Amino acid sequence: MNEAxxxxxxxxxxxxxxxGAGLKALHYQEIIERQPEIGWFEVHPENYxxxxxxxxxxxxxxxxxxxxxxxxxxTSLGSHRELDRQHLKQLKSLVDRFQPGLVSEHLSWSHGxxxxxxxxxxxxxxxxxxxxxxxxxxxxxxxxxxxxxxENPSSYLQFRHSDIPEQEFLVETAKRSGAGLLLDINNVxxxxxxxxxxxxxxxxxxxxxxxxxxxxxxHTVQAVEGVELLIDDHxxxxxxxxxxxxxxxxERMGPIPTLIEWDSNIPPLNQLEAEVRYxxxxxxxxxxxxxxxxx
Amino acid sequence: MLPLNKLQQLFCDALRVPGSPPPALLAxxxxxxxxxxxxxxxxxxxxxxxxxxxADMYPVIRQLVGEQAFRLLATRYVREHPxxxxxxxxxxxxxxxxxxxxxxxxxxxxxxxVARLEYAWTDxxxxxxxxxxxxxxxxxxxPDAFGRVRLVxxxxxxxxxxxxxxxxxxxxxxxxxxxxxxSLDEGSCNVLVTRPGVEVQLQGISDAEATLLxxxxxxxxxxxxxxxxxxxxxxxxxxxxxxxxxxDGTFCRIRLDPSDQDRKNQPEETP
Numbered sequence: 001m002n003e004a005x006x007x008x009x010x011x012x013x014x015x016x017x018x019x020g021a022g023l024k025a026l027h028y029q030e031i032i033e034r035q036p037e038i039g040w041f042e043v044h045p046e047n048y049x050x051x052x053x054x055x056x057x058x059x060x061x062x063x064x065x066x067x068x069x070x071x072x073x074x075t076s077l078g079s080h081r082e083l084d085r086q087h088l089k090q091l092k093s094l095v096d097r098f099q100p101g102l103v104s105e106h107l108s109w110s111h112g113x114x115x116x117x118x119x120x121x122x123x124x125x126x127x128x129x130x131x132x133x134x135x136x137x138x139x140x141x142x143x144x145x146x147x148x149x150x151e152n153p154s155s156y157l158q159f160r161h162s163d164i165p166e167q168e169f170l171v172e173t174a175k176r177s178g179a180g181l182l183l184d185i186n187n188v189x190x191x192x193x194x195x196x197x198x199x200x201x202x203x204x205x206x207x208x209x210x211x212x213x214x215x216x217x218x219h220t221v222q223a224v225e226g227v228e229l230l231i232d233d234h235x236x237x238x239x240x241x242x243x244x245x246x247x248x249x250x251e252r253m254g255p256i257p258t259l260i261e262w263d264s265n266i267p268p269l270n271q272l273e274a275e276v277r278y279x280x281x282x283x284x285x286x287x288x289x290x291x292x293x294x295x
Numbered sequence: 296m297l298p299l300n301k302l303q304q305l306f307c308d309a310l311r312v313p314g315s316p317p318p319a320l321l322a323x324x325x326x327x328x329x330x331x332x333x334x335x336x337x338x339x340x341x342x343x344x345x346x347x348x349x350a351d352m353y354p355v356i357r358q359l360v361g362e363q364a365f366r367l368l369a370t371r372y373v374r375e376h377p378x379x380x381x382x383x384x385x386x387x388x389x390x391x392x393x394x395x396x397x398x399x400x401x402x403x404x405x406x407x408x409v410a411r412l413e414y415a416w417t418d419x420x421x422x423x424x425x426x427x428x429x430x431x432x433x434x435x436x437x438p439d440a441f442g443r444v445r446l447v448x449x450x451x452x453x454x455x456x457x458x459x460x461x462x463x464x465x466x467x468x469x470x471x472x473x474x475x476x477x478s479l480d481e482g483s484c485n486v487l488v489t490r491p492g493v494e495v496q497l498q499g500i501s502d503a504e505a506t507l508l509x510x511x512x513x514x515x516x517x518x519x520x521x522x523x524x525x526x527x528x529x530x531x532x533x534x535x536x537x538x539x540x541x542x543d544g545t546f547c548r549i550r551l552d553p554s555d556q557d558r559k560n561q562p563e564e565t566p
Contacts, residue, residue, distance in 0.1 A: 046382040050421030051450070054493040057424075074381060080299040087381045112307030115377040117385075118348075119341050121306065124323075128299050157333035158325040161296040194333075224332045232338065 013067040015040045015101035015213070017255035019068070019279035022262060027269045028058040032065075036273050039280070040067040040101070042259050045094045059098065069102040069213065069259070070094060071182075074116070077136045077150065078109035078123035088143045102213055102257070104149035104182045105140065107133065107170060109249050120125045124159040125169045133169075137177040149212045150174060151182035154190040154219075154232035166191065167205040174210050174270045181206065182258075184215035184240065185245050192228040203245065208253030216246060216279060217261035235264035237275060246279070258283065297323060309334070310341045311374045345373045348383040353413045355392060355468045356406060368394070384421055388414060405459035405479065412465055414487055415453035416497070419490045422451035427491045427549040432549055433541065442518035443552035446511050449544055451490035454500070454508050458483045462499045491544025503528035504536055508545070516552070 017038030023031075030036075041062060048055055059068075074087055095103060108120040123129055141147055145161070152170055164172070174181050183206060192199040218236030220231050238246075238260070260275045297305070301386045302323060309316040309363040316334050346369035350357055354460045357365040372393050391410035400406055427449065436444060437483065460481040467475045485505040487548075489496050502510070506527045510520030517533075 047384070049382045050384050052424035053421045053451075053490065055421070057493055080303050084381060090381070109303060112305060112377075115307075115379055116381060117307065117341055117345055118378055118383055119310075119337065120373060121303075121337060124299065124302060156336040157330065159302070159323055160325050175437070224329055227329060229329075229333070229336070282426060 001074050012099040012101050013046070014054065015067045015069050015082050017283065018147075019258045019260065019276045019283060020067075021272050021276050022071075023059070023062065023258050024171060024262075025055065025058075026266060027272070028062070032058075032061055032127050034269075036269060038273060038276050040069060040257065042069040042071050042117060042261075045070045045091055046072065048094055049090045051187050060176050068100045069104065070100040071107040071151075071231055071256075071259075072103070073120065074110060074118070075105045075136075075140055076109045076111035076184075077105055077107060077133055077140070078121075078129065079111050079136065080109075080132060081111070081113075083136055083139055084111055088140065091140075092143050095146070102149060102201045103144060103146065104151055104213060106151045106153050107166075107173070108153045121154055121203070122155040122157055124165040125162040125166060127164075130164065130169060130172060133173050134177050137173060137179050141177065141179065142214060146180050149180045149182040151184050151215065152187050152191070154184070154187040154194075154230075156194055156231075158195055160266045161291065165202075165205075165278055166197075167202045171205065171207065171210065180212035181210045182215060183211045184217070185249060186215065186217040186242050186261075187232060189239075189242050189245060189274055190219050190232045193228070193230050195271070199245065203249060211253055212254055214246070214249065214258040215261055215265075216242060216258060231263050234261045236272050238279075243278075243282070247282055250282055306337075310338050313374075322527065332515045334498050342373050345378060345383070345386060346370060348386045349373070352385075352387050352417050353410060355413055356390075356394070358468045359362055359403065359406065359409065359464075360400075364518045368397070368417050368510060377450035384524075385414075385418060390414070405461065405464060406456035406461060407458065408455065408461050409464060411457075412455045412461055413490070415455055415488045415497050419451035419453060419488050419495045422449075422490060425450050425494075427544040428542055428549065430542070433462040436549060436551070437555070440552065440555040443516050443555060445514060445516055445550040445552075446541075446546045447548040447550055448508075448512050449489065449491075451488070451495070452506055452512075452545055453488040454485055454512075455481065456483070456485045457504055460484050462497060464498065487540075487545065496544065500540075501528070503531045504540070507531070507533075507536060511546075 009131055018039035020042060021038050023041040023043045043059065046203055072091060075083060106120050108123055110117050110119055110236060111122060137150065150173060152166065170181055188199060188202055192202055216238045217234040218238055219230045219232050222231050258279050260279060262272055262274065305320045309320050316331060321330055328516045346366060349369045349372065372390060376389050380386050389405045391414065394400055394410055395407035457480055460477055461484045463477050466472060467477060485500045485502065487498050503524050507520050507524040510523045521533055
């Protein structure tokens with residue numbers, strides 16, 4: 001794929017069980033100059049689907065120094081319709097070019113009819129949608145020639161005729177498609193709070209061996225007619241409750257690559273780095289605990 | 296219970312419409328007394344997310360009309376022109392025409408051209424990579440064959456022609472630019488948009504130069520494009536034009552006339 005002499009190996013650099021961060025355009029230059037202690041970077045491939053120019057050039061440069069994960073927002077796995085072939089083709093060409101260690105997408109849909117919402121919309125959980133999602137995941141994996149991870153979404157509403165709990169829907173999709181899971185602990189927290197689901201039961205239903213990546217992010221709290229709804233805006237530090245759930249998850253599942261997502265009110269790189277370091281401490285202390293247990 | 300396709304269509308359509316979501320959709324949601332508010336979070340996200348993409352693409356328009364008016368315009372635009380593009384990188388192509396059709400903006404007649412320029416800027420930013428023309432490529436053309444060649448425009452190239460002082464309006468609304476008064480009587484302007492490396496560059500060009508470029512973009516030979524240009528400006532000086540623009544990222548390749556294919560200058564021919 002890549003000729004000798006090009007900078008990228010044709011073998012993907014695995015994403016390590018360390019803490020990484022979402023790559024933001026305003027940090028490109030500083031990352032290249034300063035090489036911060038961040039285990040790996042993740043990007044939305046849709047931001048690199050231009051024909052050329054600066055974003056691709058920067059990503060190529062940063063990929064030389066860091067493992068990369070592609071976290072798609074536009075595949076629309078939950079669409080009732082055929083997946084968009086042009087989008088899949090572009091995703092495939094980015095996977096070929098950047099050889100990411102991980103590729104993931106959300107359990108949601110965004111592609112409506114003749115237009116694209118560019119949002120992650122909520123899915124009804126029933127037999128019909130399960131069949132559809134499994135078929136769509138298989139189509140993505142066949143196109144990319146590799147398994148992907150499916151992320152649990154954050155959501156604000158539920159459909160009356162949903163009759164499969166979200167966690168079961170995810171596990172069933174993964175098992176039947178051969179995909180793994182991306183466990184977004186902030187999303188679990190947000191959705192469980194918004195719908196009155198049992199957080200511990202949700203997490204307990206996710207088998208550790210399916211989880212290939214963890215996401216952590218901040219959210220905001222909005223009061224709607226006296227009821228608090230949590231909005232997953234990725235615009236603040238990870239909250240205390242989510243850190244605690246993260247600790248429990250690591251203790252049960254072992255070390256897993258963990259991403260700090262920060263997509264709005266983006267802080268300076270050193271603040272993002274501090275959050276990454278903080279997540280890294282959980283991963284490292286876990287290593288020590290396990291080491292001590294082994295001795 | 297609706298089948299998945301009907302449910303998703305209903306959901307999608309409701310994202311675009313203000314006011315209460317249709318009863319048929321509400322009937323599909325868990326009713327905890329907040330169903331409508333919960334749906335509105337998605338509707339609001341849809342407007343804000345796509346509106347943010349427009350705000351990123353059109354910072355000068357935003358500056359010219361103010362944040363509040365921009366958000367109202369963006370909301371209306373998102374509803375009328377939901378993204379047909381698979382990514383948000385180039386969302387908003389119809390924004391210039393949309394602005395031109397809003398009666399309340401008639402006092403700012405230059406807005407549509409500013410929007411065209413901002414769209415061109417972003418299109419150039421994401422355009423296919425191509426090296427600008429080099430001395431070496433030009434040296435390979437025999438002088439008497441130059442009139443018959445076609446200069447291939449760089450994939451990032453745009454030329455926006457406006458009856459208003461477009462480049463000055465754009466420059467004076469960049470972050471940190473000193474405040475200036477610009478009179479619309481300053482007259483017309485043609486802005487050349489290039490991206491020879493990764494940075495987008497803007498410069499003003501004359502009417503004659505814009506005419507020449509238009510001819511070359513349409514696939515005319517150098518001779519053909521010059522003939523058209525001389526009708527606009529009998530004084531047009533091709534050598535001076537080439538001195539300024541042959542190597543500045545306006546062009547990326549030279550296509551020879553088939554009859555000249557075999558008689559190229561080949562100064563560095565290697566076996």
